[in-house]
Amino acid sequence: MTYPVPDTQVETLYEIKKSKFIAYAAYADSREAAMALLAKVKSRYPDARHHCWAYLIGSPKQPLLLAMDDDGEPSGTAGKPILNVLQHKNVGDVMVIVTRYFGGIKLGAGGLVRAYSAAAQHAMSQLPTKQEVNLSEVKLNVDFKHEQFVRHLVQHNGGEVRECQYAQHVSMCVGVPTDGVDEFELQTAAIRIDVSS
The missing domain is CATH 3.30.230.30 (Impact, N-terminal domain)
Structure with missing residues (x-):
């Protein structure tokens, strides 16, 4: 809101x-x-x-x-x-x-x-x-080659990159406007890395 x-x-x-x-x-x-x-x-x-x-x-x-x-x-x-x-x-x-x-x-x-x-x-x-824009925290893991794309997407959506950790992949913590979280999840679904396995 x-x-x-x-x-x-x-x-x-x-x-x-x-x-x-x-x-x-x-x-x-x-x-x-x-x-x-x-x-x-x-x-x-x-x-x-x-x-x-x-x-x-x-x-x-x-x-x-x-x-x-x-x-x-x-x-x-x-x-x-x-x-x-x-x-x-x-x-x-x-x-x-x-x-x-x-x-x-x-x-x-x-x-x-x-x-x-x-x-x-x-x-x-x-x-x-x-x-005033309420931001919700979203965590995602992506390949190095996708980091800039995610940064661009976050900025384009009026959010902020809060934290990045680099290992085999990039773990990102971002703030996205609350009313745009679902859209952001859809936009990044194809490039996310599942690290649970």
Whole structure:
């Protein structure tokens, strides 16, 4: 399954009624990675009042994990609006943190929801993405004369050669896009060496 993921990280600034909302969006493929990003942002802005966040891990159509946090803002006014933006952007493995510096003018619950939504939206609209491809591991043994052909096939299919060992034949460990494994198996069936005998 392929889906867009962040290609890099972005940071944007949204200001309303003297309050500053600094939105940071980046790639996170696990809760640990997301929490590491949060720690990084907190250390960059240690004097900020709030670091509200949400993440969506896995495919945007069928996420493996979703989480959010209001970080002291009134319940439902920060994390939920950020998560709502993520759920409508068709980007997977993404974390958005919105850091708030209070400007002295209260925004009210509705104003906070709009401000956190706008900050997250702004960051996501500027976030470059790339296609995430899930690779499955395939092991095969081939004659030396077929190694280059296999390398070409793997590259052509958007995979990677992970390991090669040379003996009487070449033992290869390759990563092939999961949805193309059957096709790859068919393409290499005729040149594989059975070493079980």
